[in-house]
Amino acid sequence: DAGVTQSPTHLIKTRGQQVTLRCSPKSGHDTVSWYQQALGQGPQFIFQYYEEEERQRGNFPDRFSGHQFPNYSSELNVNALLLGDSALYLCASSLRGARELFFGEGSRLTVL
Amino acid sequence: AQTVTQSQPEMSVQEAETVTLSCTYDTSENNYYLFWYKQPPSRQMILVIRQEAYKQQNATENRFSVNFQKAAKSFSLKISDSQLGDTAMYFCAFFLNDYKLSFGAGTTVTVRA
Numbered sequence: 001d002a003g004v005t006q007s008p009t010h011l012i013k014t015r016g017q018q019v020t021l022r023c024s025p026k027s028g029h030d031t032v033s034w035y036q037q038a039l040g041q042g043p044q045f046i047f048q049y050y051e052e053e054e055r056q057r058g059n060f061p062d063r064f065s066g067h068q069f070p071n072y073s074s075e076l077n078v079n080a081l082l083l084g085d086s087a088l089y090l091c092a093s094s095l096r097g098a099r100e101l102f103f104g105e106g107s108r109l110t111v112l
Numbered sequence: 113a114q115t116v117t118q119s120q121p122e123m124s125v126q127e128a129e130t131v132t133l134s135c136t137y138d139t140s141e142n143n144y145y146l147f148w149y150k151q152p153p154s155r156q157m158i159l160v161i162r163q164e165a166y167k168q169q170n171a172t173e174n175r176f177s178v179n180f181q182k183a184a185k186s187f188s189l190k191i192s193d194s195q196l197g198d199t200a201m202y203f204c205a206f207f208l209n210d211y212k213l214s215f216g217a218g219t220t221v222t223v224r225a
Contacts, residue, residue, distance in 0.1 A: 040217075090157060092157075104156065
């Protein structure tokens, strides 16, 4: 049973560029959440997707957007990258209504 | 908004000994969930233990146990018989019915051989 998988594992971008991160949820899970974890800090909630719609959103600007596909996989897009967007981006999946989240290993984004 | 505070940035413990990590949180809600997650250098966040606020009994998972004090809004984690593989960053997290986790800043635990 595959867990949550994310790609790419590492990537480097320059300021102003755009990035897309991908997540495949754990088998049987229908809800995907994204978190941003700056170095040495706890993860911060970005948004959650269920039934292909954004259901909850944290305090992140519109430069951060996402998508969920019919197979429940998800993408996180960040436009006009800033140096401060450098972080580990974690994807978590769950069953709708469940209290336990399963996390992937994250995508490490470095913005130069 | 819910806030989670972990006041210990780093803890060091000798192998086979016990270490306790502290966590406090702030909420006006009565029904919620609390978690401890472990994040080793591999980066994957792993659930260690969970506690439902309506349960008075403290949760236990093998060598990991919690001391949940609802009135004091305190949720500490005790790691007994520490092992080298316990070396990781530990996060306390709060989960309300809005389906998002609010994390503390984390405590780095180092187990010494």
